[in-house]
Amino acid sequence: MVSDVNSHAPDGQPWRITVLRNRNGMVATFMDWGATWLSARVPMQNGSVREALLGCATPSDYLHQDAYLARPLAATPTASPLPS
Numbered sequence: 001m002v003s004d005v006n007s008h009a010p011d012g013q014p015w016r017i018t019v020l021r022n023r024n025g026m027v028a029t030f031m032d033w034g035a036t037w038l039s040a041r042v043p044m045q046n047g048s049v050r051e052a053l054l055g056c057a058t059p060s061d062y063l064h065q066d067a068y069l070a071r072p073l074a075a076t077p078t079a080s081p082l083p084s
Helices: 059-064
Strands: 017-021 027-031 036-043 049-051
Touching: 036 059
Parallel strands: none
Antiparallel strands: 017 027, 027 036, 036 049
8 A cells, every 4th residue: 555645756846646435445556657557456355455556655756766667558549449
């Protein structure tokens, strides 16, 4: 789970953190800096909750890591057509 969300991005603006919840108890957290998925907390059948993502402890830590497994679709200038 991400902590220290009150810190600021390099441009001096606060991070914009968006939290989505569903009725089953799953919680997904995103930030606007780099379109980063910060957390995915998944409720288990035994009542516990597990973090499903590997990530950094604070939003500021993402500025110093270089592991990127994907990129957001919005970063692609044009979409490739689907094969027929």
